[in-house]
Amino acid sequence: MVVSRAPTVWQALDAWGKQLSPWQQFVIAQATSKGRLRDDEIGKAYRLFLSAFDLAEAPAENLAAPVVSPRSADDECKPLCLVRVDGLVGVNALPDGSLLTFDPKLTVIYGRNGAGKSGFARLFANACFSRHKPKIVPNIYANGGTTDLAASFHVQLDGESSDLARVYGELGKLLANAILSRGHTTRFSDSFIGQETNVAKLVATIGPRTDMAAVRKLAIYGEAEKARLREMDSHATALKASSRQELVENLKQAKKDIIALITKLDALVSEFSPEKRAFRTALSKTARECTAAAAAVGTETFKRPFFKAVGTPDWEVFAKAAHALARKESDLHPGPDDRCILCERPLDIHSQAHITALLTFVEGEAQRAAQAATKAVENEIGALKTLEVNIFAPDSLVRAHVNRLDPNLATAIDLAAVSIAALRDSSVAVLAAHDPVQGSVNCADVNSALHALVEWIGSDLERLTKENAATAIASLELERQTLRHREALSKLLSGIETYVADALWCAKAERAKSALNPRHITDKEKEVFGQIVGPSYRARPAQECGDMECDMPIELQTTGQKGKTVRSLLLKGGDRPEIILSEGEQKAVALADFLTEVSMNPSNAGVVLDDPVTSQERKGLIAKRLVREAQSRQVIVFTHVWAAA
Template sequence: MTSEVSEQIEQTAIREASPAASPSIWQELERWSGALADWQKLLIATAVRSGVIPDAIIEQAYRILLVEHALAPKPDIAFEIPSSMTGREKAGATRRRLHRIHTPIGVNRLPSTAELTFADGLTVIYGGNGVGKSGFARVLSNACFSRQRHPIYADVFDDAAPESSTALIDLVDEKGTISTVTVEVNSDHPELKRGFVVFDSAVAMRHLTDTGPFGFTPTGFDVFPEMARAYTALQAKLAADIQTKKRENALAKAFIGPETPASRAATALSQATDIDGLRTLAVFGADEQARIEQLQSQADQLRVLAPDATIKRLSDAKPQLVLLKQTLANARAALSEEKLETDTRLRQLLVAAASEFARAGAAQFQHDKIAGIGTPAWEHMIAGADELRPQQHEHYPAEGDVCLLCQQPLGEEARTLFGSYTAFSSGESKAALQAAERGVQDRRQQVEGISLTLTDEGSIAHNFLSETHPTILTAITDGAVAIRALQASVLAAFSGTGSVASVALADFSGALDGVIQTIEQDLLRLRQSDVPSAVAAIEKERVELRHREVLSQNLESAVSYVQDLQWIARAESKARPALNPRHLTEKQGELFSSVIAKNYREGLARECGALSCNVPVQLRTQGRQGQTLRSLSVADRSPEDILSEGEQRAVALADFLTEVGLNDDNVGIILDDPVTSLDHERKELIAKRLVAAAADRQVVVFTHDMVFFAKLADAADKAKAEITTHWMQRSGDNKPGQVSLNDGPTTTPQYRRTDFAEQTLAKAKAASGSAREAFVRQGASQLRRTVEEVIPQYLLKEVVRRWTDRVMVTALKKINWDNALADETIEIFEACSAIMEGHSHTEAGTEAPPTPDKLAELIARTKEVIRLAKVARA
């Protein structure tokens, strides 16, 4: 098996380390949130987008909670709830990739001209400490999805630096269309957050410490502990409001005297109190005040045994009130909606009968020399002739009779016409018209007969009600005005001079029945011989009225107290149970089982294997309120007791890559110095893993580690993958942010080909004189390094690797040793050494001056050595 085939198999295995995704956590959260209340949706949306739910959002969620449970009125402006809770409901919905980040304003000390571009696969940004990498990395960290936000400040050395920080990010879609978004660098961007995930040192610690001993929360599942925290805050708010509304009943000691319905209701106020019934008991106005005065007068009269005048007044008023009740009821019945509808039909019938009568006359007697046939004047003439006919003789008109009008003899034709007139006047159309007229006349007389004199000022009923029930009298007076207005409009409609007014007539029967019953009660008291009992009964009613007065004066306070009790009851029975976080724990466990558990275990094992995390990392689940259900442990011990810092970093990165593999929406990953505290061997494994990941998504790496940079280039070379590198340095005036695009330090993998020497050969051929000689010597130096790199890499099959003291003994079986190839390699090396600068040789020994042709020959020989050296032993 050749080394190239072996490398391809290894890269395929690494790529397959990412587990196949189960249903996305975002899809499951979106589905679950559909059945939740709006306040819960707001919390989920905020937790997903920001990681932390601010106090202002918790307060808004509390307002929504109160409204949903009828504990607060609906606002004039509806609460704004995101249509998508997560913004990630469609797997793979985000397909735009990073293209460029540029124009940073107020981002550390980065100049506004600084920019980075991103390849579709692997992009590596190399630079030492303090050159500005963190500025770009933090913009991406805050705009994309990251477990840890990093504050970004403007240039602290520049007093004129802008207060706000922004940057522009260009995104490119699958069609190559580029669009630009402005990023507020201290807030995330919805699309970037959905598609790009960040890993750095702070994120690594969050992976290791979020949920206790060596535990953390998978992406998406951190919604649950944050929601549980918000639930606790909401519970505290609800408890505080409940406590505020708890107080003693201020009316419990407000009533003097024996118990009455009003005092009993007021002192027994509870959440079950009927507020409408309470308002009925609290009715107290002019009528009730007048009643108290009447009762006082009656009691005084009974005490002096002189009630006769009151008895007479009550006796006179009662029949008048009974009559008034019947009069108003009759008037209301006569002007009811049914009657008014009948009136409409009567008017329509009259118009139709008159039209038919006129039509019949006009059709039968039409004559081209007589105008006005069928008109009322013509009808009157016919009617007059018909009335005069019987005065002539019984059989008028007979032969020999003359016309009543012109006194000329009537021929047979004229007598027949006169007979037709008589038949017309007494026919069906005439009868129908007369019947309609009688109906209208009868109804008119009925309406005209409505009399409301009993409501007039000066009547017995009016005077009595004025003294005893002024409120009822006012209502009856207003009602009489409405009746008279409706009466007038009905009569006007029958006369054809108006339309019927739309008036709703009040029914006073119940109110007058109450007044009549009170009269009967008073007469019974005043007429009985047991004066003390009568006075006691009067006093009881007076106390009831006084208690109603007290309740009326304190009604709003009583209603408020009852409403607060009802509020507390609803809060305790509805809102408080809704804040029980148990359903969070249950859903968290359910989603963990359906979305994470199996794939997470398998994926984490594969990732740990790919990164050589040879520690017994165990995945465990738990179900505690507000706690993450997933955690890692090492032999049931804390990581500080078991793992080194490097091992912890490797496990955190393995977990990060596992999460990325479970997220179908992920378009790219951004890593800021991911190999801190790691040895050379694990750096090499991580480099291979990231190159493999770049085959499926964008991978952006910021690093100051030259060894890691070289290993990334080496891994890309072996995988035949494209790699884009940028080099960040300080400028000539020692300011950070100078970016050299598509550039980077020279690395070992680049010297495993003859590219550098060939490029220098081209320059030598184009130059002349000493410049040509310098280029040839430079090319020889580059070619000698290529020979040095070929020996351990290809000829000796990496038995001994750079940057590590490990000896790959098993690689010995791949060595295909050839003495002739070794001799050729040595000859090329010595020839290059003889030409390059740095060694002093005689002109004859160096074949001075060195020529481009000699360099070209050595390059060709070196290519052949590389080709032969790559061949492994069969």
């Protein structure tokens, strides 16, 4: 028969922890393996927490750890022995330098009231785990000011109980401080005075949800915006001086010239489109292939062992020259009585046949195809050379218009024109060599900017020609104000970006706060206590009460509070012990509960009790129980009962 064992507390924690986030797993691993987390370990947990909620980059260091460190029975029961406490300073009325030494098992410190037992007991309650931590004050009868409290505990093996809720609280403090440090009181709207513009409206709503792409777009303020502002100033001056007609004529001319520039640019772009590149490459390929085919025909037909240059370009030139000269003599050359046009000697029948074949070759299909393909390439080269690429000359009127209205656009057009000219020259060179044509030109951005400039001029003309002076001036003032606000925004952009980033971080951090609620720890501790610890715990107090002859109908109740399971003992029927039991019985029941709690955790290395006995009749029973407890862990007792014995 297979006997199944109930899971241990560590196994339950391990199974639970694997369902949690890495930062929670790290906290549990450190708490269960080391007890209490150090400040640097809390810092590591905090960095993991921030990473989990996209509040920081993942930590560079390796923080991986098992959820619950394996514990053997020997590890859990390894004793912690308190050797002595000394170096006391400012602890109640105890003389400075007082000390106590302790036995590894049982130590009883007894004496009359006022001997100093409670002073040491308060010291232990503050230094060790205790349900109550009484305040330690210096000797009220001593002269002089207050003294910093001090005491030294000498132990053979160190250890502290873990406190997950405390760690959550510390993480919460770190997060709260980080949120506080990212808070801003800057009022960006104060920098946007005058008329309300779309820029001012956007800045007024700056927050964690702000579209920073829209802000950055409005924050652009460069040479183009400065030029526009100058243009608006000139418009306002003309309107106020009632001299708008000259300004209107200038704008009309600028619009006309810029539209003409767009037309020229479009024509050039079409000349260097991918389709045109493919067309020119095809021309080069055809010319190269036809020329090669014609050369191959000539070589195969007229190749002789005593000539080396047959079929070469020089030979082709010679053949064409001979053909042209022969046709000058006669369309039927060479006839029966004709002489050689080179050596002037009479031609025999074989020489006549050779010259006839040579002239036929020049007039043949291969040569005609090569000549046609070459002519097509030459025509294309000629067309490229006649292209007007200097469309934005330094002394041109259109350049003056664009440079005045948008200097940045003028620079972009210059670059485009240079690129087109270079592409034209390279295309001519590769066509002449019958090589593939490379490269194309894309002026979409320049073209778009030019069209926008035309629209801009059109809106200006609309304002100047169709609106009355007052309306036009008001419209100009709004646009000028918008430009001024964009200038202000460009200077504030860095601060706004920081503000929005911090606001977004804080908003995410506020949402992450809920993860630091220790409620799930409380629920898990209550669950573990109920499933694993509770059954044994409920049985043990009755046994402890029996050992001290205080057999009472005690019932155990548990509630969760701040990551801990809080127990309460009630008598059967729901009454609290202090309502029914005597002081001695209450003391015995409380001691039974305390010893039960201690026994449930093998890592509890020792206990310190302050006056555990108030009833003389149970003195012996309690003494025997504490002696028995001293066999498994160190026991230290402060009491006056032994002094009376």
